[in-house]
Amino acid sequence: MASKTTAASRQAAAAHGLSPRLLDKLAGLAAENVREGGLRLMGEGGLLAELTRHLMQAAVKAEMDLHLTQEAAAPAAGVPALGATSATATGC
Structure with missing residues (x-):
């Protein structure tokens, strides 16, 4: 089966971690549905x-x-995490 995607779309897909085979499969399914009049x-x-x-x-x-x-993972500055104790003594 001939590739349904262009070289540019394959490069763009690869740059974004997408499989060119997945693009070909989607293109094939879309073309089939268009031919059948259902898309x-x-x-x-x-x-x-x-x-x-x-x-x-x-x-x-x-x-x-x-x-x-x-x-x-990183509580807001100035707001102690639940269960944290103060690092400064207040002279109890």
């Missing part, structure tokens, strides 16, 4: 809109997970 590429409910929505949701979730993990 819209553009507009409401089209492949591009749904793919964009799905990718954005996954990216936002990954960023939030990263942010929350970093926040849990």
Whole structure:
């Protein structure tokens, strides 16, 4: 089977850690569905809109997970972690 992706799209995919084989598979499935008349590429409910929505949701979730993990690992300055004791004596 001939590659459905261009050299430029393969390079872009590789630069972002995507498999060119995955791109070929997606392109093949899209072409098959278009030929069968069951796929819209553009507009409401089209492949591009749904793919964009799905990718954005996954990216936002990954960023939030990263942010929350970093926040849990490094407490805010001036706010002691739960169970921490003060390093200064107040002259009890």
